[in-house]
Amino acid sequence: MKNSESKQNLIASLLAILIGLLIGFIVILIANPSQAFRAMGIMLSGGFYKGLRSTGQVLYSAIPIMMTGLSVAFAFKCGNFNIGTTGQYTVGGFVALFLANTLYQTVPDSLLWIICLIAAGLAGALWALIPGILKAYRNVNIVISGIMFNYIGMYLVIEGVKAFIYDSAGARSQTSKIAVPKMGLNHIFPGSDVNGGIIIAIALCVVAYIILNKTTFGYELKACGYNPEASRYAGMSEKKIVILSMVISGFFSGIGGGLVYIGGTGRAFTTAEVTLPEGFNGIPVALLGMNSPLGCILAALFVSYINVGGNYMQACNIPVEIIDVISAVIIYFSSFALMIRLYLQNREKKKHKKEVAVEGGQE
Amino acid sequence: MSYAIEMLNITKEFPGIKANDNVTLQVEQGEIHALLGENGAGKSTLMSILFGLYQPDEGQIKINGEPVEINDPNDANKYNIGMVHQHFKLVHNFTVLENIILGIEETKHTFIQKDTARKKVVELSEKYKLNVDPDALISDITVGMQQRVEILKMLFRDNNVLIFDEPTAVLTPQEIEELMLIMKDLVKEGKSIIFITHKLNEIKAVANRCTILRKGKYIDTVDVASTPVEKLSELMVGRKVNFIVEKDEPKLGDTVLEVKDLCYKPAHSSKNVLNNVSFDVRRGEIVCIAGIDGNGQTELVYALSGLIKHNSGQILLNGEDLSHDSIRSRTLKGIAHIPEDRHKHGLVLDYNLAENFILKDYFDPKYQNKGFIKFDKMYETANQLIDKYDVRSGEGAKSITRGMSGGNQQKAIIAREVESNSDLLIAVQPTRGLDVGAIEFIHKQLVKQRDDNKAVLLVSLELDEVMNVSDRILVMYEGEIVANLDPKQIDEKELGLYMSGSKRGEGYEK
Numbered sequence: 062m063k064n065s066e067s068k069q070n071l072i073a074s075l076l077a078i079l080i081g082l083l084i085g086f087i088v089i090l091i092a093n094p095s096q097a098f099r100a101m102g103i104m105l106s107g108g109f110y111k112g113l114r115s116t117g118q119v120l121y122s123a124i125p126i127m128m129t130g131l132s133v134a135f136a137f138k139c140g141n142f143n144i145g146t147t148g149q150y151t152v153g154g155f156v157a158l159f160l161a162n163t164l165y166q167t168v169p170d171s172l173l174w175i176i177c178l179i180a181a182g183l184a185g186a187l188w189a190l191i192p193g194i195l196k197a198y199r200n201v202n203i204v205i206s207g208i209m210f211n212y213i214g215m216y217l218v219i220e221g222v223k224a225f226i227y228d229s230a231g232a233r234s235q236t237s238k239i240a241v242p243k244m245g246l247n248h249i250f251p252g253s254d255v256n257g258g259i260i261i262a263i264a265l266c267v268v269a270y271i272i273l274n275k276t277t278f279g280y281e282l283k284a285c286g287y288n289p290e291a292s293r294y295a296g297m298s299e300k301k302i303v304i305l306s307m308v309i310s311g312f313f314s315g316i317g318g319g320l321v322y323i324g325g326t327g328r329a330f331t332t333a334e335v336t337l338p339e340g341f342n343g344i345p346v347a348l349l350g351m352n353s354p355l356g357c358i359l360a361a362l363f364v365s366y367i368n369v370g371g372n373y374m375q376a377c378n379i380p381v382e383i384i385d386v387i388s389a390v391i392i393y394f395s396s397f398a399l400m401i402r403l404y405l406q407n408r409e410k411k412k413h414k415k416e417v418a419v420e421g422g423q424e
Numbered sequence: 425m426s427y428a429i430e431m432l433n434i435t436k437e438f439p440g441i442k443a444n445d446n447v448t449l450q451v452e453q454g455e456i457h458a459l460l461g462e463n464g465a466g467k468s469t470l471m472s473i474l475f476g477l478y479q480p481d482e483g484q485i486k487i488n489g490e491p492v493e494i495n496d497p498n499d500a501n502k503y504n505i506g507m508v509h510q511h512f513k514l515v516h517n518f519t520v521l522e523n524i525i526l527g528i529e530e531t532k533h534t535f536i537q538k539d540t541a542r543k544k545v546v547e548l549s550e551k552y553k554l555n556v557d558p559d560a561l562i563s564d565i566t567v568g569m570q571q572r573v574e575i576l577k578m579l580f581r582d583n584n585v586l587i588f589d590e591p592t593a594v595l596t597p598q599e600i601e602e603l604m605l606i607m608k609d610l611v612k613e614g615k616s617i618i619f620i621t622h623k624l625n626e627i628k629a630v631a632n633r634c635t636i637l638r639k640g641k642y643i644d645t646v647d648v649a650s651t652p653v654e655k656l657s658e659l660m661v662g663r664k665v666n667f668i669v670e671k672d673e674p675k676l677g678d679t680v681l682e683v684k685d686l687c688y689k690p691a692h693s694s695k696n697v698l699n700n701v702s703f704d705v706r707r708g709e710i711v712c713i714a715g716i717d718g719n720g721q722t723e724l725v726y727a728l729s730g731l732i733k734h735n736s737g738q739i740l741l742n743g744e745d746l747s748h749d750s751i752r753s754r755t756l757k758g759i760a761h762i763p764e765d766r767h768k769h770g771l772v773l774d775y776n777l778a779e780n781f782i783l784k785d786y787f788d789p790k791y792q793n794k795g796f797i798k799f800d801k802m803y804e805t806a807n808q809l810i811d812k813y814d815v816r817s818g819e820g821a822k823s824i825t826r827g828m829s830g831g832n833q834q835k836a837i838i839a840r841e842v843e844s845n846s847d848l849l850i851a852v853q854p855t856r857g858l859d860v861g862a863i864e865f866i867h868k869q870l871v872k873q874r875d876d877n878k879a880v881l882l883v884s885l886e887l888d889e890v891m892n893v894s895d896r897i898l899v900m901y902e903g904e905i906v907a908n909l910d911p912k913q914i915d916e917k918e919l920g921l922y923m924s925g926s927k928r929g930e931g932y933e934k
Contacts, residue, residue: 276795277786280779287774294731294761294769295783296752 073402081394100377107370117253127361128317129343134352136310140286145207147340148214149185153315154322157181185315193307197300240325258320269354428616434483458631466640506583521558568599622859677707680879686737712894720903758847773826778806813839
C-alpha cells in the first residue's frame with residue numbers, strides 16, 4: 062500500500078507538471094507565436110542555459126520556497142493549513158538581518174550567521190506559536206489567525222526596519238553585512254548566487270522527514286492529523302501536538318527568511334506595505350510535493366527551475382510580466398497533482414474493491 | 425414458477441481466487457429473500473454483479489425469465505433494481521424531496537419542478553406508511569427516517585426488486601420492528617426484496633426463503649419457517665455455533681472500579697445526563713450496563729475513560745480516585761476501552777494495522793528508543809496479535825485499516841485492548857454489526873478476561889448479549905441506574921420493563 066501510494070504520488074506529480082508545461086506553452090504561443098518553440102526551449106533548458114551558473118541560480122532561488130513549502134507541508138500533516146508562512150518568513154528574515162548588522166564585529170562572522178539563523182527560526186516559530194495556541198485553546202481557525210499574523214508581521218517589520226536598520230539612501234533596509242558561507246558551492250557553480258543555504262534547506266527537509274516518519278512525535282502528529290478523535294481517545298494531547306507542529310512549521314519558515322536576508326546577495330526589506338510572495342509560494346511547492354518533506358525538495362527545485370528558465374526567455378522578446386504569467390501558469394497547473402492523485406486513487410479504489418471481494422472469497 | 429430475479433451458476437474470479445463459485449440465487453416475485461453469509465462470504469460481489477458493477481465470468485442473469493445483461497448500474501436501474509446501501513447516499517443539507525428526485529429531477533426553463541414529484545412522494549409515503557415529511561432536511565431527521573428516504577427513492581423510481589444491504593445495523597430495536605413491517609408491506613404490493621444480513625433472528629422474523637453463501641460458494645437455499653436458527657447459523661459458519669456463552673461461576677475478587685454519585689451535565693443542557701450514578705465492578709465478573717440507547721451509557725463510558733469531565737462524584741480504580749486524571753494516565757493505571765464507535769475513536773483508519781496496535785503504547789520503551797519508533801518491534805508485535813486474534817486482512821500488518829472489514833477492524837481493537845492487560849476492560853457494544861462467528865469469538869474473549877481475574881464492564885443494547893454474557897446486570901434509564909439484577913433470576917421481558925423505566929429494582933426506588 063505504502064509503496065503503491067508513493068508511486069501514485071510520483072505519477073500524479075509528473076502528470077501535473079506535463080499538463081502545466083502544455084498549458085504554459087499555449088500561453089507562450091499566444092504571447093509570441095513566431096518564437097514560441099525557441100522560448101519554450103529556453104525555459105525548459107533554463108537550468109542549464111548558461112551552464113553551471115544557471116544550475117547554481119536554480120539552487121539559489123529554490124532556498125526560500127523549499128523552506129516555506131516544507132513549512133506548509135509539515136503543518137498540513139497535522140491537519141493544519143499554515144497560511145501564515147509569509148509572516149513567519151518575514152519576521153525570521155528581519156530578525157536575522159537585524160542581528161547580523163547589530164552584532165556585526167562584536168561576534169565573529171563564523172558564529173554570527175549561525176546565531177542569526179537560529180534566531181530567525183525562533184522568530185518564525187514564535188509567529189506560528191500564537192495561532193497554534195489560539196487554535197488549541199480557543200479553536201480559532203488557523204487560516205484566519207495566520208493571515209492576520211501575516212499583516213501584523215509585515216507592519217512590525219516595516220516599523221522595525223525604519224527604527225533600526227534603515228538605509229535612507231535607498232529608502233529601504235540595509236543589506237546584510239555578513240553572509241551564509243558558500244560551503245564550496247561557489248567552486249562547483251561559478252558565477253552564481255548559490256550558497257550553503259541550499260544544503261541547510263535540504264538537510265532540514267530530511268530532518269522533517271525523519272521527525273514525521275521515524276519518531277513517536279511524528280506518529281502522534283500524523284495520528285492527530287488523520288483522526289483527532291482517535292488520538293484523543295488514545296491519550297495523546299491534541300493541544301500539545303497542534304502547537305508543536307505549528308511551532309516547528311514556523312521555525313522552518315523563519316529559517317527560510319533568515320537564509321535569504323543574510324544570503325549575501327544584497328536582499329533588503331522595502332518599506333512598501335506588501336506581503337512577501339515567498340511565503341505563499343510555499344503552498345504550491347507543498348502541494349506539488351504531496352506534503353512530503355522530501356517531495357518539497359524536488360518541488361522547490363522544479364519551481365525554481367521554471368522561474369530561472371523563464372527569466373532567460375526575455376531573450377525572445379517576451380516581456381517580464383508575460384514570463385511571470387507563464388511560470389505562474391505552469392506552477393499553478395502543476396499543483397493540480399493532488400487532484401490527479403485523487404483521480405488515480407479513485408481508479409485504484411475501483412480496482413481495490415475487486416481485491417476486497419477477492420479476499421472475501423478467500424475467507 | 426416465475427422468478428423476479430434469477431442469478432444462475434454465477435462464477436466470478438478475481439486474480440487467483442473465486443469470489444463467487446457457481447452461485448445460484450432465485451428470488452420469487454413478492455418474497456423477501458434473505459442472503460446470508462459471514463463478512464466476506466461473497467454477498468457483496470454477488471450483489472455488485474446484479475447491480476452491474478462487475479461482470480460475471482460464467483453464469484446467467486434472468487429477469488422475469490428473460491436472460492439479460494447488466495453492464496452498469498444504469499442497466500440495473502432500467503430493469504427496476506434498486507438498492508439501499510448500508511451507508512446512505514443522501515445529501516445532508518438537502519430536503520427529503522430534493523434527495524429523492526436527485527438525478528432525475530424535472531426541469532422547466534432550467535428551474536426544477538417539484539410539484540408532481542412531491543405529489544408522488546406523498547402518495548407513496550402514505551401508501552407504504554412511511555410517514556416521511558418531504559420538506560424536512562436530511563440532517564434533521566433520524567437515521568431510521570433517512571433509511572425510509574432511501575426506500576422512497578427506490579419506490580419513486582418504480583423499482584421492483586429492492587436490495588437491502590444490512591439495513592438494520594444502524595437502527596434501534598423499535599426502528600427495526602418498523603422496518604420489518606414496511607418490508608412486509610412492500611412485498612404485499614408485489615415488490616421483491618433481497619435482504620442481506622447476518623442477523624439470524626431478523627431473517628426468522630421477515631424472510632420467506634434464505635440463500636446461504638460461505639467462502640464464495642453456494643451452500644443452500646432453505647425455507648426459513650421450517651429451518652431452525654441453529655441450522656441457519658451452522659450453514660453459514662460451517663460448524664456448530666455456540667449461542668450459549670459457556671462460562672463457569674464467577675470467582676469474585678477485590679473491587680476494581682467504584683463509581684460514587686457520578687453526575688454529568690453537558691455545557692448547554694439543563695438536565696443531568698448522568699444523575700448520581702453509583703456502582704462497582706469486581707475482579708472476576710462481567711457487569712453489563714443494559715438500557716435503551718441514549719440513556720446515558722455513552723456519557724458514562726466517556727466519563728470513566730476521561731473523554732469528558734464529569735461535574736461531581738468520584739471514579740475510583742483500585743481505590744484511587746481518577747476523577748482528575750488525564751485519559752493517558754487512566755489508560756496507564758489500568759482502564760482498557762473498546763469504544764462504541766470504532767471509526768471515530770477506535771482506529772486511525774489511515775494507519776496500518778501495526779500502527780494501530782501501538783496506538784496506546786507507542787511511547788512505551790518497548791516500542792521507542794529516545795523518541796524513535798522501533799518499527800521491527802512494532803511489526804513483530806503486530807504479527808503476533810494477528811495470529812493470536814485471527815485478524816484477517818489483505819497485507820497483514822501493513823494493511824491500511826480503512827480497507828479492512830468491520831469484523832476484522834473490531835478484532836484488531838479487541839486485540840489491542842485485551843493485550844494491554846488492564847485491570848478493567850470497558851467494552852461498549854463490542855459486537856455491533858458483526859456476524860455470529862465473530863460475536864462468539866468476542867464473547868469468548870470477554871469471558872476469558874473475566875476468568876483471568878480482570879473486571880469487565882460491558883455496555884450493550886442487545887438483549888441476547890446482556891442475558892448471556894453478563895454475571896450482573898445494571899439497568900440504566902434516563903441517566904440513572906434503576907436496577908441491579910442477576911441474569912439468572914429474570915427473563916428478557918422483565919428486563920424490558922426495567923429498561924423502559926416502568927419498573928425499578930430493589931434499593932433503587934425513587
